[in-house]
Amino acid sequence: MTSSAIVEKAWWKEAVVYQIYPASFLDSNDDGLGDIPGVISKVAYIKSLGVDAIWLSPVYTSPQKDMGYDISDYRSIHAPYGTVEDMQTLINVLHDNQMRLLMDLVVNHTSDQHDWFKQSRSSRESEKRGWYFWRDAKIDTNGNRKEPNNWRSIFGGSAWHWDETTQQYYLALFLPSQPDLNWSNPEMRRATYDDMRFWLDRGVDGFRIDSMNLMSKHPDLPDGKVVNNEPFQDGSEFFASGPKMHNYIREMRTEVFDNYDCMTVGELGFTKDEQSVSQYVAKDRHELNMVFTGDIVDVDFGPNGKYERTINNIPRKIREITDLWQQSMPKFNGWNSVYYSNHDSGRPLTRYASDSPEHRAAAAKMLAMYLLSLGGTPFLLQGDEIGMANLGKDYGPDAYIDVEAKNYYISVLKSRGGNESTMDDVLREMQLKSRDHGRLPMQWDSSVNAGFASPKARPWMTINKDYTEWNVASQINDPNSVFSFWRTMLTLRKQYTDLFVYGSYKSIPESVMGEGVIGFERAEQVVGGKRAVVFVSFSEQKYTISTDKYVGWDVLVTNHRASVDNSCIELGPFGALLLIDSK
Structure with missing residues (x-):
């Protein structure tokens, strides 16, 4: 399927966005925590890669119970990260380098240390009481106090918490x-x-916009459907994409965003179908520029949650998701965000490809080709450009510090009687999917602490011991490195903007290639425009693709695991090939 409509151009459509997790990027003052001055010092490096914008994960003042996603003051900066003046310097330096800055907007919730909540919980008569969700307790048949409903928190346990002062629960x-x-x-x-x-x-x-579609709940806050014997159940049917969600986004856009030349991307949890997504991003809806549906980073989740083993054919599932959004967006004049990693996920290299020594470089290059040859606005996470990987299998549960993974591990361990020897299945999934992997300190060089912090500092979290080999310094001047391949692909994306950013997309059937390969054609949307075809293998197998269709097309770029011989395309393990029509 292709689209024949000419797409309206915009800077945010042509941008490539580099996500920085501030705690893990670069420590400039020996406290073991990355900071804004550290980011400023690396603007030249980031620009040299060829990206256009930085997305900075939260840097606001915060008690850091959830790594800054619990904000106590939206207008000040968490002191270990720097100051508002440092942020202004970063903005100015980026603009001087023709780059832009996106911030994380976390407005579904605040910290309980925010002044708004302190006032709200001070009294039932507080003028800010209605700024949060307060409800009376239910009383069971035995006279015991119970939560207002049975919703389970996203991090486990009840979503309701008792406040002694005002004798009500808050959500x-x-x-x-x-x-x-x-x-x-x-x-x-x-x-x-x-x-x-x-x-x-x-x-x-x-x-x-973090947790964007949780901002509207069903006004009655009804119980979630009971599907097991657990005390708390999934309530997302009633707390995600509620009845006023689109009203809030349109008001936000009218009141704020339309007064600036700014870009908006919403995190759209629990909502992955075409019809629902279209209502957020279709141009005539006047809501958001694009969304993260999350399906591509959830592709290896099990049927009952993140830390179960999936039975999915991963390449096939990635192909289905890619085809869905590449083909759907033109129907309603929407725009794609293109990504496969973020601060909430394990590294795609380990999860979807291979970080084994014999395949790691080729697989990392393959992932770069896949991402940067798709239509939409690409997002990469710091370290993707050098092939950073998950912590290895020799790291035990103590290496994981993220609250999500730790809470899950502890709850399962408790349910199994505290027997650590029964936890191999959970640890195996943590080794693939824990949020810690996406938050590992950046690997700048082979010195102590990977150049993230000075040798005398104690980094805030585990540094992957593979940093001595996999780091920026070892790759930045190597023309055959993963970093150089990313830079090549980013250069080509800018050289062929009408083809790779705005061009049409046509999927190549699995039957033509093999189950481990994803293939698609791109074409400029003008008569006689340039055409390209991409083949990327997510498998250790070798594939031979027999086709006469691309005879005479030129090899634009390859990761050296692919070749063309007459009418056959040979893909080695994790091979990647990009051909362009020479006519």
Whole structure:
């Protein structure tokens, strides 16, 4: 399927975005934690890669119960990261280098240390009481106090938490220290819009909106469907994409975003179908530029959750997801975000390809070709450009510090009677999927602490011991490195913008290639325009693709695991090949 409509161009469509997890990027002051001055010092490096914008994960003032996604002041900076003045310097330096900055916008919830919540919980008569969700307890037949409903927190346990002072429960879908804001309150919304303007007025170029579609809950907060004997159940049917969700986004856009030349991308959890997604991104809806549906980073989840083993054919599932969104967006004049990693996921190299020594470089290059030859706005996570991988299998549960993984491990361990010897299956999935892997300190060189921090500092989390071989310094001047391949692909994407950014997409059937290969054609949307074809293998197998269709086409780039011989294309393990029509 192809689209014949000519797409309206915009800077945010042509941008390639580099996500920085601030705690893990570069420590400039020997406290073991990355910071904003560290980011500023590496702007030249980031620009040399060929990206156009930085997405900075939260740097606001925070108690750091959930790595900054629990914000206590939207207008100040977490002191170990720097100051508002440092942020202004970063904005200015990026703009001086013709680059842009996106910040994380976390407005589904705040920290319980935010002044809004402190006031809200101070009294039932507080003027900010209605800025959060407060409910009376239920009383069971034995006279025991129970939660207002049976919703399970996303991090486990009840989503409701008792407040002794005012004798009511408050709702927190993540940690107890992350109370949910009540978006039905107009005063709360206005205050939140003022915080957005604070940063946009300083030159920030847009936002990634965290947990965006959780901002509207069903007004009655009904019980979730009971599917097991657990005390708390999945309530996402009633807390995700609620009845006022689109009203809130349109108001946010009208009141704030339309007054700036900014980019918006919403994190769209629990919602992965074409019809629902279209309502957020179709141009005539006047809502968001694009969304993260999350399906590509959930592809290896089990049927009952993240830390179960999947039975999916991973390449086939990736192909289905790729085809779905590449083919759907043109139907309703929407725009794709293109990604396969972020701070909430394990590294795609380990999960979907291979980080084994004999395949690692080729597989990392294959992933780069896949990402950067698709239509939409690509997002990569710091370290993708050098082939960073997950912690290895010789790391035990103590190496994992993220609250999500730790809570899950502890809960399963408890259910199994505290017997560590029964936990191999859970640890195996943590070794693939834990959020820690996407948050590992950046590997700059082979010195102590990988150049992330000085030898005298103690890094805030585990540094992958493979840093002595896999680091920026060893790759940046090597023309055959993963870094150089990323730079080549980024250069080609800019050289052929009408082809790779705005061009049409046509999937090649699995039957033509083999189950481990993803293939697609791209074409400029003008008569006689350039055409290209991409083949990328997510498998250790070798594939021979027999086709006469691309005879005479030129090899634009390969990861040296692929070749063309007459009418046959040979793909070695994790091979990647990009051909362009020479006519």
